[in-house]
Amino acid sequence: MTEKINVVVIGGGYAGVIAANHLRVNGDVAVTLVNPRPQFVERIRLHQLVTGSDDAVVEYADVLGADVRLVVDSAHRIDAPAQRVELASGDALDYDYLIYAVGSTGASLTVPGAAEFAYPISEYEHGEALRAAMADVRPGAPITVVGAGPTGIETAAELGEEGHTVTLVCGGVLGPYLSAPARKSVARRMRKLGVTVVDGPGATVDEVREGSVVLADGRELPSALTVWTAGFGVPDLAVRSGLTTDALGRLVTDETLTSVDSPRIVAAGDAAAPSNSPLRMSCQAAIPLGAQAANTVLSRIAGTEPAVVNQAFTGQCISLGRNAGTIQIAHLDDRVMPLYIGGRAAATIKEAVCKGTITFLSREARKPGSYFWLKGGKRAQRLAEDPEVPVR
Known part of the structure; x- marks a missing residue:
């Protein structure tokens, strides 16, 4: 009987689940998924958890192959030379290959x-705590959302649609990653929902107080509840494990997603920095990266040369409450076009995208190898043309 090849996947989010499912195209691979929660969290629905329009979780039985071993625990340290993952519980897992898919977190609240x-x-735990806090907010009390990224915009719109008095502090520009026409569509929807948008010079938060926020220009905005969505970070597992990371703490890899420290460690999702030039943090990038990380491991098992990262973007989907949205159209290399879809049609598309991500995971769980992704983002050409970004 052939001894199984043990692959441990750290992280049960979008990248980790698709990677774990995809590895099963090789029947000689035994897959273990390590995740601190017993359910899959739909991070792209956390703003809905706050208002109660969705619970933002899916059972792993619905998205993970039945033959994937799920270990509900947290990875404490990776011992690369020993090929072992030390867990918070005190247990340890040996591996032949490791996929590092720990995802991202909010930025430190400094x-x-x-x-x-x-x-x-x-x-998820943040969403639960915020939802509980919302129950104590009296009608008409001011709520401040800090940060005008997709999470901030979606949270402000969701709360505004529920009838709350909301101010969105942008830190400069509303949706700086959007084209001018798309940005205007978001602003129109915010006005319709009664959300006050604070942007321009001085629209950054210098201090949060009990009952208010203080802006850089000295303005003090009343705030019975303040929601912080500004910035993202990553878990410090790679740093604690002595692996090479970028300034944010993402694992530095070559273009095959293989760690520069060990050919046995492959990264995917928000915590990966291929050629020290990471893709935009998003589930749109995480799922293809997870599949590509699995393919890299499968290639190394087979003794073939792994393929380099090859994926394309299509744009960004932003919900603006349950009845409207903005879909920013982009070039394949993620540069935005001056084209967007708005209104109810965009809300329908966004909901289809949210459901579609779960469908991708579930289909791969049932039939490993069925997932495919859009390619042609010309990443290699862009990196080769930039002398500051090495292509390994």
């Missing part, structure tokens, strides 16, 4: 008062 008085929303 602004004075933010850690004490603001509510982040980057993780």
Whole structure:
């Protein structure tokens, strides 16, 4: 009987689940998925968890292959020379190959008062705590959402549609990653929902107080509840394990997603930095990266040369409450076009995208190898033309 090849996947998000499912195209591979929660979290629905329009979780039985071993625990340290993952519980897992898919978290709350008085929303537990806090907010009391990225915009719109008095503090520009026409469509929807948008010079938060936020230009905005969505970070597992990371803590890899420290470690998703030039943090990138990481491991098992990263973007989908949205259309290399879809049609597309991500995972669980992704983003050409970004 052939001894199984043990592959451990750390992280049960979009990248980790697709990677775990995809590895099963090789029947000689035994897959173990390590995740701190017993359910799959739909991070792209956490703003809905806050208002109760969705619970933002899916059972792993629905998205993970039945032959994938699920270990509900947290990875404490990776011992690369020993090929072992030390777990928070004190247990350890030996591996032949490791896929590092720990995802991302909210940025550290370093602004004075933010850690004490603001509510982040980057993780499931954050969403639960914020939802509980919302129950104590009296009707008409001011709510401040800090950060005008997709999470901030979606959270502000969701709360505004529920009838809350919401101010969105942009830190400069509303949706700086959007084209001018798409940005205007978001602003129109915010006005319709009664959300006050604070942007321009001085629209950054210098301090969060109990009952208010203080902006860089000295303005003090009343805030019965403050939601913090500004910035993202990554878990420090790679740093604690002595592996090479970028400044944010993402695992540095070559273009096949293989760690520069060990050919036995492959990264995917938000915590991967191929050629020290990571893709945009998003589930749109995480799922293809997870499949490509699995393919890299499968190639190494087979003794063939792994393929380099090859994926394309299509744009960004932003929900603006349950009845409207903005879909920013982009070039394959993620540069935005001046084209967008708005209104109810965009809301329908966004909901289809959310459901579609779960469908991709579920289909791969049932039939490994069925997932495919859009290619042709010309990443290699872009990196080769940039002398500051090495292509390994």
